[in-house]
Amino acid sequence: xxxxxxxxxxxxxxEEMLIHLTPHGAKVPYSVCVDSQGHIWVxxxxxxxxxxxxxxxxxxxxxxxxxxxxxxxxxxxxxxxCSRARRGCFxxxxxxxxxxIISAFxxxxxxLTQLKIMDLSGQVISEQFxxxxxxxxxxxxxxxxxxxxxxxxxxxxxxxx
Numbered sequence: 001x002x003x004x005x006x007x008x009x010x011x012x013x014x015e016e017m018l019i020h021l022t023p024h025g026a027k028v029p030y031s032v033c034v035d036s037q038g039h040i041w042v043x044x045x046x047x048x049x050x051x052x053x054x055x056x057x058x059x060x061x062x063x064x065x066x067x068x069x070x071x072x073x074x075x076x077x078x079x080x081x082c083s084r085a086r087r088g089c090f091x092x093x094x095x096x097x098x099x100x101i102i103s104a105f106x107x108x109x110x111x112l113t114q115l116k117i118m119d120l121s122g123q124v125i126s127e128q129f130x131x132x133x134x135x136x137x138x139x140x141x142x143x144x145x146x147x148x149x150x151x152x153x154x155x156x157x158x159x160x161x
Contacts, residue, residue: 019055025062033077035120036099043075048103050122059122063105070106070113074137077101100125102145106133113149 019040021029027046034040035050039058042049050059063069079099099120106113113134117126135157136148150157 018053019051021049024049024051024057025060028071030072031074031076033075033101035077035101036079037120039120041075041077041101041103043073043103043105045069045071045073048073048075048105061122068108070108070111070133072133072135073106074104074134075101076103076137076139078139078143080141080143102137102139104134104137104147108133 021027021042021044025046026042026044026049029042029044031043032040038053040051040053042051045063047060047062049057049061052058077099078101101118101120101122103116103118104113111131111133113130113132115128115130115134116124118124130147130149132149134147134149138146140146144161146159146161148157148159
């Protein structure tokens, strides 16, 4: 038995959406997070975007070569108190409360992942390139960063700390 046609028009559906990503260039979104100020960060093949709740773009780092981007781009929000003495902590401020955005984008053919740590305005604090494509990213309450990736040319997947 088929379902009856919806009486909702397309323009009504668009009004119900929080943010329509495609017109902003956020093509193929993979990850979303909300920061401490209530702004929405989206990691997509089209780049990294920050929106307010009214769908205004506050920050964008567009990927002009989105067809070359690897799947599973990630964005995380981390807020915590950190002391430099803690092993594995990626903070850059001594024992104070801070907020950071962590993003990871991989390029399909080079198999390199760009890992960035930024402040809430999008200013880069740290940037590095990692061999292989990151598939998943997580940060613990204590600031330890964990990532999964498949080893290049191998069938094994590994969690790194």
